[in-house]
Amino acid sequence: MQAAVTGHVLTFTGTALVAVYVLDAEGAELRLAETVSSAGRPYALPARYLLSGRSPVADAFRTGRPLWLSPDELAGYGPGTPETDTAPGTPETGAAPGTAPGVSLGALPLGGDGRGLGCLVVVDEAPDGIDADRRGFLELYAHHVAAGLEAAGPRALAQPGCELPGLTPDRLRVGSFVLVLGTGRMTADPQVLELFGFAPEDFDGRVETLLAAAVPDDVPVLMSVLEPDMLTSGAAHLEFRIRRPNGELRWLGLRSRVETGADGRPRRMLGVVAETSYLRPSADEVSLVQRLSAALAGATTIRDVGRAVVGALCEPLGASRVAVAELQADQLVVGLLVPAEPGAWPEVWRSAWRSEWPEPPSHALPSLTEALRVGQVSIWPEGADLEPGLAGIGPGGLALLPLPADGRTVGVCLIGWERRHAFGPEERSLLTATAGLVGQALVRAHALDAEHELATMLQRSLLPRKVPELPGGVAVTRYLPATMGLEVGGDWYDVIPLTESHVALVIGDVQGHSAAAATIMGQMRTAIRAYAVEGHPPDVAVAHANRLLVGMETDLFATCCYADLDMEEGEAWLVRAGHLHPLLRHPDGSTEVLEIEGGPPLGVVADAEFPMTAAGLSAGTLLALFTDGLVESARLDLEDGMLRVRQALARADPADPGGVADELLGGVSHREDDVALLLLRYDGMRVRPTRAGWTVWRLPDAVMHTRRFTARTLRNWGVKEELDVALLVTSELVTNALVHTQGEVRLSLTLTADRLRIAVNDPSPRTPVKPATVDWEATGGRGLLLVEAVSQSWGSVPLSGGKQVWSEVALSFRREEPPAAGRGTTR
Known part of the structure; x- marks a missing residue:
């Protein structure tokens, strides 16, 4: 032998x-x-x-x-x-x-x-x-x-009596070949032919003859190395499987080098083929790789990939530290560290510990940089001469796994041992197989992360950017995209301030998860907001949105719940279109499902009716509107989900609505559906607005009578310093309405704690336009410029059958009690 x-x-x-x-x-x-x-x-x-x-x-x-x-x-x-x-x-x-x-x-x-x-x-x-x-x-x-x-x-x-893999009699299988790239002819020595199971006289000098013995799944990677049209100069290394004529499955390793001619084109390939079956993992290690592969199949984020690696390798290998990181533009971006405490890692990692995970500078880890450049699994035993940033990860031994995918290195996995660790041939093969699996999973997770981030960004761009401040209450919103399935969802919410201290609260959900669902969601939210701002009551606004969706001729439908809440009185009118019932948490901590008479989902029946239900809120009440992703899933039925939310509301502290919202979402993990939540704490208004109105008759002295009414009302309210400004604004807005519109004109005055609101309603839907230039010798055209100059803010909103032009004037005092005169008179 x-x-x-x-x-x-x-x-x-x-x-x-x-x-x-x-x-x-x-x-x-x-x-x-x-x-x-x-x-x-x-x-x-x-x-x-x-x-x-x-x-x-x-x-x-x-x-x-x-x-x-x-x-x-x-x-x-x-x-x-x-x-x-x-x-x-x-x-x-x-x-x-x-x-x-x-x-x-x-x-x-x-x-x-x-x-x-x-x-x-x-x-x-x-x-x-x-x-x-x-x-x-x-x-x-x-x-x-x-x-x-x-x-x-x-x-x-290095010890006496050692055996060297690759030269010992039971393991030595190595041969060489030369492939002429111009003709595709191959000269192989008898050792190569013996490895493939061919007799020298049976080999015809064609590379295809040897490829026929390879396992079909491994042929593409072999072709990427041996196919003349795909070759580039340089070295290549891969492992593949062959099936010998007797049915034996054998692992072979191929190392090759391409030589170029004087014209710089690949001329021929020198290659070495060696037996590597002795480096393959044992049955237990194959099982470990299979478990890792199954875990990685369900990994949709970089963090999931890291957790799968830790779960599959850390305990079986007895490792002390594991790090999984991506390579992004030559930067090391760490996705997972175990243990997660900064003190468990070397100083170079702790110094960069700025957020949840560090990004150690690559120039501080030259051994890691070089190992990634080579692209092969590197194993350093105890006492290896490494820089402190790596030696401290594995003082008893360190394995560095470049993570390959798509012909490049996409990341790295570091596995360190605190105590001395002996690396065997099977373990090295196991780590090599692991690196390939993790690399592919990392690329897939990165693509899914990017897709999910894009979908989430699209979803959030269709939702309100911020929640407005409300008089007499605090509203908070939350939106969580699904973690299973990465398409865009159709959940939405909206908080719409209306006139006279009213606010509209809207929650909705379009059927399905797709770009079409997100598009419908954006259209429905915009439509309902427009109808609400125009002054339509809740049932009319929802009915209009329903007819709009039916007219779009889409197969999708939407559910919706709309609440119009008077922040002064605590009175709410609610409409439900196929949506879940809202929940109430009363000031005493008790909870109830707010039963609302409902209509069908939007987009199903064109002439559907949506009846309104009245409800009263006392100060300190929490009103919760949400989509079904919060209370229902494949593992949670609707009744149990509603009970869980009610229990969370009952034990929550209403003084912190944001904390209540976070607690409601705290048990929602591994989400199959999006979750939208709108939470309002109703406080009531300590100083209620005082209102007065005046119908402007179209007479020659109509503006004079309007000014007298305004002056008399404001004096009764105790407004003195701002009286002249208010009279100027009133004159200009009323004059503008009388000159440019036909029909009834109405003046409304509203006094709040710190400002005076002057509003003029007219029957024309046309928005007033501020002139770009003004002829100061002309008799008109300066009204809106004067209003803008003296007002804290001003604007125009459409109303059903017309519009309202309004101006707000800041008060020099803060009103604590209602004026003695009470509400003004109306003509």
Whole structure:
């Protein structure tokens, strides 16, 4: 068996001797771990090389670059080079006389990238040295040996009696090939053909013949490396499965390098194929990977991916720390850290701990940056020479998993052990398989995150940006998008201030989750707001919206609940269109379902009627309007959901409506539907507005009579300093209405705690337009400019059958009690 293995490895390398040196436990010298020599070639190598000494092996290890020496160059090194083994045993230092003449040598570092594992040494008898093709094959072979060395653990291999994966008789399976890219012809040595299960006489020199043995699922990735039209210059590495003629399933590793011609185009490929089945995970580890794969299948966010990794790997591997991070524009964006306490992580991480997760600067972690550039799983044992930012994560051992997807590295997973951890070959293979799964899940979650963020942004753009301040109450709103399914929902809410201290509260839900549902939602919200502002009562506003939706000829329908609340009196008129009943929390802590006579959902019946229901609110009452996502799901029926919300309302503190809203939503997780919530605490108005009205007759002295009424009313109300301003505004607004409209004109005066509101209603729907330029010698055109100049604010709102132009004048005092005269008179 040993003779067969010796012939195998030496036939592949084309050399007289192959040896592997590994770094000893102290990191001071390279110790001989394995040697294979050709029969009749009495060459020997030293048992160890000091890293501080001068030798080809030490020089190659220190520089991290292959060293190729001709016989003359090798002789210049003196003792410590290959010598003729004429006596039993191998010298410890290689300093014996009689260095073998006419021998070339190659020393290839294993591992490199700041984590050197050892050196591969080859001895050749060619007088001109090792040619370029064999150098290429040997460099590829060195990568294969390094993978086996890293999997086995270099510290264990440095001990006497160790076995080296990749050179031992039971594991050695390696061969080489040359693929001419212009013709697609392949020259493969007998070892490659044996790995694929072909006899040399049965191979026709076509790469397709070997691809036919590959498992169909692995053919696309093989084609991406071997297909001439898809090749680029550089190196490639992958693992794949083949099915041998006897039915045996075998894992093979392919490492290749593409050479270019003088024109810069790929000319041919040099490749090494090796047996890697011994690096595959055991049955228990396969089960672990399957569990991880199942967990990642349901991960829709970056945080979900991190949790799946922690759940699948942390306990089985006995790891102390796990970090999962994305690479975004060369920045490390951490998605999950376990444990989450800053003190559990090195200083470079704690110094950047600004929000929930840190973003450590990449320049502080050069080993991590280099490992990500290489793109292969890196394992550092206890005591590895790493910067503090990495060494502190795993003082007993650290595994760094670049997360590949779509041909690039999309993230990184760091797994650290506090106590000494021994890395076995199976564990390294497990981590490699894990990295691929997590990388794909990370890309998928990132895309879903972006899609969900876009959908949420669209949804929120269709909702009110802020809730207005209300006299006599506080309103708060909440909206939570669904966590299952990432399409846009149709839930909406609105708080609409109306005239005379009324406010409209609207909650609604369009059927389905789609862009169409969001579009209908935006149209319904806008329509109901327009009808409400025009002054339509709740039943008319909802009926108009219903006819509008029916006329859109869409298959979607919507539910809605509309409440018109008088903030002075606490009286509410409510309309329900297929929606859930609101809930009330009374000041004594009791709760009730507010039973409202309802109509059908919007968009179902064009001539549907929507009856109104009256309700009275006392100061301190909470009114809750919500969509079904709050109280109903696949795991929660409607009755139980309503009971849960009522119990949360009963124990809530109404002094903090925002806290009550958060508590109501606190138990809503893993949402299958959107949730919209509108909560109003009714306080009542401590100082109620005082109102007076006057119908303006169309007489020549109509403005004079209106001014007299205004002056008399304001004096009775105690308004003195602002009287002249109020009379000016009244004159201008009434004059404007009389001149530019036909029909009834009405003046309304409203005195609140800190301002006076003057409003003039007329039958014209046309909004008054402020002139862009004014001729100061003309007799008109200056009215609105004067109103704007003396008012705190002014505007125009449409009303059913006309409009209202209003102006508010700030008071120089704050009224605490109603004026003695009470309400004004009306004509």
